[in-house]
Amino acid sequence: MSLTFDFVQPEPAATDRITLFCDVILPLPLPKLYTYRVPYEMNDDVVIGGRVIVQFGAKKTLSCIVAAVHETPPALYQAKYVLEFIDDAPVVTQAQLKLFRWMADYYMCTLGEVINAALPSALKLSSESRIQLHPAFVREEPTYPLSEQEEKIVEALSTEDGKALTFTEVGDLLGSTNFHKVIKSLIQKDVIFLFEHLADKFSPKVVKKVRLAHHFVAEAALETLFQQLAGRPKQLDVLMRYLQKVPVYQNEYSNHQGIEKAYLTSAPHLSPSAVNTLIKNGVLEQFDVIVSRFPLGDSPEAKLHFSLSEAQVAAQADILQQFTEKDIVLLHGVTGAGKTEIYIELIRKALEGGGQVLYLLPEIALTAQIVTRLMRVFGSRLGVYHSKFSDNERVEVWNGVLSGRFQVVVGVRSAVFLPFDNVSLIIVDEEHESSYKQYDPSPRYNAREVALMMANFQGAKTLLGSATPSVETYYQTRAGRWGLVTLTKRFGEAGLPEIELVDTRKGREQKTMLNHFTPELMSEMERKLALKEQVILFQNRRGYSPFINCLDCGWIPKCKNCAVSLSYHKHAHELRCHYCGFHDRMPVECPACGSRNLKTVGFGTEKIEDDLKIMLPQANVQRMDLDTTRAKNSYQQIIADFENQVTNVLVGTQMVTKGLDFANVSLVGIINADSIIHYPDFRAHERAFQMFVQVSGRAGRKGKKGKVIIQTADPAQVIFDKVIRNDYLEFYEYEITQRREYGFPPFMRVIRMTVKHVDQLVAEQAAILLTQELVDRLGREAVLGPEAPYIFRIRNFYLQEITIKLDREHTVLKHAKSEIMAAINVVKDQKEFKQARLVADVDPM
Template sequence: MIESSSLPLYEVAVTAPIPGTLTYSQPEGIVEPLPVGSKVLAPLGGRLITGYVLAQLPNQAEFTGNVKPLSECLECEPFFPASLIPFFRWVADYYHHPIGEVIRTALPAGLSSVSNSAAVRAKTETVVRLCAPPSDQSATKLKQSEQKTLDIFFQHCGGSLIMPRRELTRLYAGASKALHGLAEAGLIRLEERQVLRDPFGDTLPFFDRPEILTEEQTAALSAITAAMDAGQFQPFLLHGVTGCGKTEIYLRATEHCLAQRKNVLVLVPELALSTQIEAHFYSRFGDTMAVLHSGLSAGERFDQWQRIMRQKVTIAVGARSAVFAPFANLGLVIVDEEHEAAYKQDDGLRYNGRDMAVLRARFAACPVLLGSATPSVGSFYHAEQGKYRLLTLHKRIDGQSLPSVEIVDLGKTKRPRTDWFFSEQLLTALRDNVAQGLQSLLFVNRRGYASFMLCQDCSSVVRCRNCKVSLTLHRGSERLICHYCGYSVRPDILCPECGSGSLVGLGIGSERIEAEVKRLFPQARVARLDSDTAGNRRAYMALLQQVRELEIDILVGTQMVAKGLHFPRITLVGVVWADSGLGMPDYKAAERSFQLLAQVTGRAGRGEHPGRVIIQTHQPGHYVLEAARCHEYQAMYAQEIELRAQLGYPPFGRLINLRFSGEEEQEVEAAAKAAADFLRIAAAKDTTPVDILGPAPSPLSLIKNRFRWQVLLKSGQPEQLHRLCNQLITEKKQQICRKSVRMGIDVDPENMM
């Protein structure tokens, strides 16, 4: 029996909403010390909860008596390396999130389950391994079925002397019983081995390695490899026009890093871009890479995580959650399309994958490469101030020119029909492109057929019963759908306000544009790419393959078509309505609109034919549209940085948004008001000015039957903002968040809706 005073003590992060970590002693019946990163079952408040061992603590006899033992070690093989723990601690502190919940977010789904039966497991199969070839004497004693089994084994094992049992029994049904006799004779052995679930399939295209780089590519690559050779943290901002060859710089830098026997982490903002980067990296590096994103099944994600932990791969490519990939020897971190808001997690642990990628590189003392044709205003400001090193690519590869851009004023331009969304200029250009056998892309930043249903009698809009948003008409599924909670009804309903049956669908969506294009160009092959038509990875890749093989003449799509796609035969891009994002109640609305327009513009003219872009708008004089027309990022940046300096918005100030939600609006409002009052009193005691804006209803004030209010904190001193949040959590949160009210802390918010 081990004395309690001699039991090892552990620092454990439990997956519960509590601050800090807890101390437990060794589980009873286990002698060996638990490794850092192992998954344990810990008693907490009368229940058992999952936890992760962060450290073994010094054993103090006087302290041990008050420490509970861990109930069980669920998985003693570590799920993450010890080198990741300082990173987890920093993330927990910065985002005011329990460290156990940070680790649960980092791990693949299923690994943090309390029940082993519910946890994702490795997939295994039984294999037949030849122990010794039968001698002449033993061969005469074999049954006919056993001899036939061996004959088939030798015919199909490919010289490896090992073969899956299911394959052998498929070839010969009698092998199932014969194997037992062969095993008893010592001729074969039945073993279990892990089978990796293939996340790639056969849909990835192959990309050749170019023989030479441009002068600009060579100069940029030299700067990056020099930082790798020095083994130092260095953030680079790679600002290059669309089609300049940024991806090839990623690949060459990766080659250099692998030659140093170090690992590479590559982040992309979303699944659509992930598949493109995956194809490039898989073409160059094959099975030496792993992928981590939401498009994988739980089992595939588990396998990929384990391959990284067991050092079976050297590269990981994935969306924002891949920033937690369990590499212990990082030599390079790459963030593609660094400006994308999709790097920000909107619930739970509200982290920014791009910012955390910079942090991981800092902890690993290695370079981080942020790439974009339209960098975020904050990142470009950091480059101007010397915090990041700016690398610029001004020219497209192979001497290709940027497309010509034409702005069409929808307020003055005549349209063939008032109910069509196409100007005469865009229709003519589409007609000419189809006639010449070239491809066209039409961009609209909304999915569905109609944005809302309007009652012609009382002018009310049909809204979701769970959210204060309009329902979107989807003709394909014949449903009115809420894009926030998923609620849906048939479109042939009566007006909820007056009972009228005179409902009409208004607004614009990708489904409606597709339908109109098919009517206008019946001879053209038209396809649509949005989350409705490409809801999974395979459907998405299959549709892109059709475009690549010239089986589609006109592609209609949402943001999924705006970035990362390289199709040399697309020569015309039409932006159906460029105004949708400019009026959003968000200080980043103009920046995001420019980025989207510049990115979709960059899809045109990437081959031997010149590109043309037509942007339709009701605001032709807006500075964002003029900057997009001239391909002038600097013009947009100069305007935005001046406005933000005047208002104290990032990068000149920092923001923390406190979000309150609950089922009773009065309780939510009261909690938000109490928090704002407390913060104003606390802020007044400090000499550093802090703006407390609100409380106010969120722009989307009701989502999924929960009312939403917010309080925005703004200051040029981030330390003061974090101090105020910590005060609120420790001194006031339990009082103000009673009953059903929840408070979320969004540090550096990307979405103010």
Template sequence: MAANYFAEIILPLALPGTFTYEISPEDQPYLKVGQRVSVPFGTNKLYTGIVHSFHQNKPELFKTKFIDSVLDTEPLITEIQIQFWEWIAKYYMCSLGDVYRNAFPTALKWESETFVKFIGTVAQIEENLSESEWMVVNALDKKGILAVSEIAKLVDKKSTIKIIKSLWEKGIIQLDEVLKEKYTPKVELFIKVNPELKSDEKFFNSSLEKLKNAAKQRETLLQLIVEESQSSKPIKISKFIKKFGGNHAMFRSMEEKGMVEIYDLEISRIDEIDNKTIDSEALNFEQNQALKTIGNYFEEKKTVLLHGVTSSGKTEVYIKLIEQNLEEDKTTLFLLPEISISSQMVQRIRKYFGDKVGIYHSKFNQNERVELWNKTLNDEYKIIIGARSALFLPFQNLGLIIVDEEQETAYKQTDSRPYFHARDMALVLANFYQANVILGSATPSLETYQNAQTGKYGHVQLTKRFTDVPLPKIELIDLRAAMRSKEITGDISNLLREAIIETIKEGKQVLIFQNRRGFAPVVECTSCGHSPFCPNCDVPLTLHKMSNLLKCHYCGHSQAKPSKCSNCQSLELDTKGIGTEQIEVQLESIFPKLKIARMDVDAMRRKFAYEKTLEAFEEREIDIIVGTQMIAKGLDFSNVGLVGVIRADSMLNFPDFRAHEKAFQLLTQVAGRAGRRNEQGKVLIQTYNPDHEILQNVTRYDFEKTAKDILYERKSFLYPPFLRLIQITFRHAKKEKVDKVSEAFVNLLKPNFDEKHLLGPEEPSISRIRNLYIKNVLIKIPENASPQSVKNLIEKGIASLYTVQAFRSVRIEIDVDPQ
């Protein structure tokens, strides 16, 4: 008798391991690792799972169920991906299902809780639908939206997911999600002569004949033909009119006669259309040296830090590396911290590589994600640009990963498991493919810098700006002195104000940085000192003046601004601290004639506000942008003469061991937006602590000294990069419970650690968020201990806590390498 066959299946669950299912004899010949299957789970759930492996060991403790159906003929996941997922699950101490849930497009993994909706009308559907497909369509037509679990009641439960998949592939149903609209960049009208007119002499002659009495049109037609023969560029109507006269009505009339065609084109795509793509720039001497050194490093080490000052032309070096990788017919993954604020970078890459580039964008809907997934699987894109989630695409022949701005904290996922760091995982992924990695930054993270110092990574530097302009001159403005001598209006010192006036006079633009949004972070009663706090979180509410609301930036709670103190009824309410909104208001009153825009998450929430603001700034329709760190990152504008920082102090005093490192990085980044092309730019940083070490280092661009000082402290106080951290967070609505469970956890671990390596339980600076009290325990993995053994101890500890029934309601999250 032939043995039974079993498959281990990955399911989107927070439970450890894979799940065993039996394979029916009919399915056996077709089933492959990486294919999707639909399976029943528990009493009535359905899931889409991924085949992980096969075996013949009949489980002894439970009765296995059969796989309901096989959903694909070919795998959608590569074997490397499965190994990569396992690696992540183990390293970040989460389940394989957590990784699967996060890594795989939703529209490919239907499950009981998924909602689908009907698009179109029954009458439109001419497709050959099976009887059960018809039943689903009819039900959806009546209800609009149904959960997969509801559909399972209408049809044969076993084939539910198969039916849904088939309807989805036919474009009849869609995942019910908030539809994401795509940005349409500015379009311009273009004109071309009907190609037939040019090739068909008869048509040509008859056209001229027709225009006998329309001299201007006749002249224009001939002029157009000449223009087209002289340039391959599309002809912009507005430009043509400027040069040769005429008007739109005339062109329309010629179009009606079939002589010309009028069409529109996105401005940003014009370069692509013109000979498709353009050649990359020739590198300057320093860039060339860097490129060569990188090439040499790649022979022996797989990872290189490209450490270049702002505007040194790192991107152009990346582009050469992509070209080289392309010559070997290999794929490049280009990672960016936040794709939604990287339109400038994406356009630059597109300009060179055109349709070889695929973009994985958070603004894309689920159908588009699936399309990108499939095209990656079929090796149709040679360059993929994306944020951290792009790491999970099914690459075929990955040769190079570029991690731009590798120091960015946005690379760390913090909102859902796995809490992975994309820069670190890029190295792991590259290892599976034997691919090279470039970590690029003007101010590398100390982890990366240390690895470059010790020779683990190659280290290549670019020390000069591409055009050889000196780096911007950075000066500190002492706010204490300005206050004393009253040389300040609101939060804008006279020095900063004069510099703005000067810059605008020179026809340049200004960026003003304030790392806090809203109007004021604290509203305070002047008689009793009371401040309104969030009812759900342990934080004061931020005043947003435009909307006249008090908002919590942690849970989203908002309420009307009170007119009197809720504690003492006094009418005298004051505000403390400043946000971008307030700076915008102040600037508007100082400079009523200037055009001022704000760039922060609030202002950018409006549809396409980000793209519109960038375009307007580029077109010089805006004089000053006030913004949060959104304006610090990667923007490449040619005309910024001045960058002002309103207050550097809060960044330096943040309760986090990385505060100084981050402050240095952010200030250097934001300073780097000034004077990028021709003339040296200027940067003014206002502060109450002009003597602060870090600020002094910033003015001198002294990365080495900053790194050396901070690394010395990190070593003495046992922090990364000298050892790794694991943070365990306990959350519960009852404070006593959090206290008790976190205390019990520490007691369980105590025998294995000294007090230098086991810290807490401690209240974080915000000790309650969304009505849950929080306590943290921090473990520093001792240098001589194996990280895995420490992880095992943590897991054992949590498991034994959870044997106590009363403790199970406490939410415990593990964050490996917290940021």
């Protein structure tokens, strides 16, 4: 059944009452805000930044954010009434709204698209949102009294285990449209949980606890129990350990709370079976407790103690001094220089001043390792935010920032959306990373740039950190706009690793290659493993093989949706597209000629892992790429195994290049450097230099002399000399000269237009018309294209690209965006191009 609304206009009680209207941000790609009328009796309920329920279209109901309140009715349509107000306090702050408006304007998207990306799903209610009973709720013993409507919802959810109701079904059940405050009340009472999709159903964190059965708490009963257990020493030991931890006589409530079962079962001198026997015999009671994933108490682990080196102290003082004159400072430190310790000290100072801190990292893998260290310093004041969290966990962090519970948040790019309103310091670590850029869907933002604007709006300072800064960032320091602090030496006794180039072309000619490994790399791996040291191998391609082909007729399997070959994944024994996710079974014979002579071509991380397990049977080899890190806690587990030296060799894609800190790694191998250098992009050399230096920096970080072996078929490439000498300045001078000569950032701004259509000819024609319109408005010299990209079809859409180069002046950029939007509208107004998608990407990476 669909949920419809027949809203009757309330009669005003007095003629002098004010009629209010509110402009709302719907989570939809609408160019303008939509205006709704506030019912008279709700005038006092409306709050900017709060959520309201509205009807949009014939039947759809949505929650949206109030952006403005006024007394002006819309001129072009009859304003519908707001159906319900959910919040009596903002869930989106004024500071956020200002930042979101800037994002919509700068990245040429709608405010609705920004809100849709920013809010966790559980804050975006719609007629298809779902609710389920909280696993900790006991219907027979409710913590809070329930109203009649609340009881009715609970009864409907209790009919079967895990049953869920959509909002549409809740409305039908209660026979009312105004039920959202009932939902909110049940959430606050911990009776239900809210989720958006079936895949997001809440899975709580459960801790098993035990306590002494209440009838044994009395002294006489306990003495009798001791006598009964006199002949069972293992059970008696368990009971004694429990009583040492829980003073049942002094505080009976402490017994009611109990202790974690693991405290007893994990003790080395106690028997887990004895614990279970006591539970079975009714001496101990076992019970489950739902706990927050972000505990309020400080971490029980030992606090992290460290002392800054002389160079770190000097760098920190330099940063603070430059912050007195500049709002943005770049900390340019070689890999392993100890930037994280400086960050921690700066965060401490910011918190002492009463401000909030946002610490951005490019990868979840990095988050997992650094959070452990930060938690030991900042305890319950630290929140963590990234895409592997469930929706309910993200809402918990969101509300924690709003309430002030979390003063420090460490997260990936989406953390810039959190409701900060008193930020005093933003740290963007590994600021050069392309992972900070969102490609699809809109908004196609760069978290580094958004963080800089957030800091600007809130009067905060921003520290950018990198061993290989982006060319644009370093240019700003050279121009004197941003501060620069440099760390040239590694922390402690560690020195920079020795880098060796090995010629794979010569190896193949002389037939000395062992699968995809040169003899030099293999012998060095064997030597390091014999010394009980660890190895990281980097290959920038996942899967077992980039493609397969028939040796008889030349057939190569292609994706049915994209203009790419399918990659072979041996573990799943299937062919996959890395662009759209299409997969197919591995054929036994060629579908074109029937031959069984099929061969895998090339290699990815999966094949390297497979080969190494055969070639180095003494080593424990593990892989870290997109395929092995899909599960929520897989990053943490892989990193923990490597950190604890359970794993000897870690094979990975770009994930292993980004800031990971392992004490026992003494060798890094780059398997195929050439695939990174030879890429059709003006940033190819910059990315290659950054990647080589960053992955090299994983070796020899804690006193051991590290070594890096780079396998290449072209050792004479000019970039390798700069990598070997770790000469960023020489690389920068070379790169900035090229950028200036050919008109690329930082000297020009780039906007890339992509035209998409399921028909190739229509895509080409639409791109030609758009190019003509852009040339008429911006001039021929500013517009390049159109042309088909290297991969010209993705997800069944044919692509055409147009590159627009503009002067960096703000007024020029603002005018150009206006003209670009006008050109887009001209194309969209043509009947034959109605279904074409025209996508603007500002500052593409």
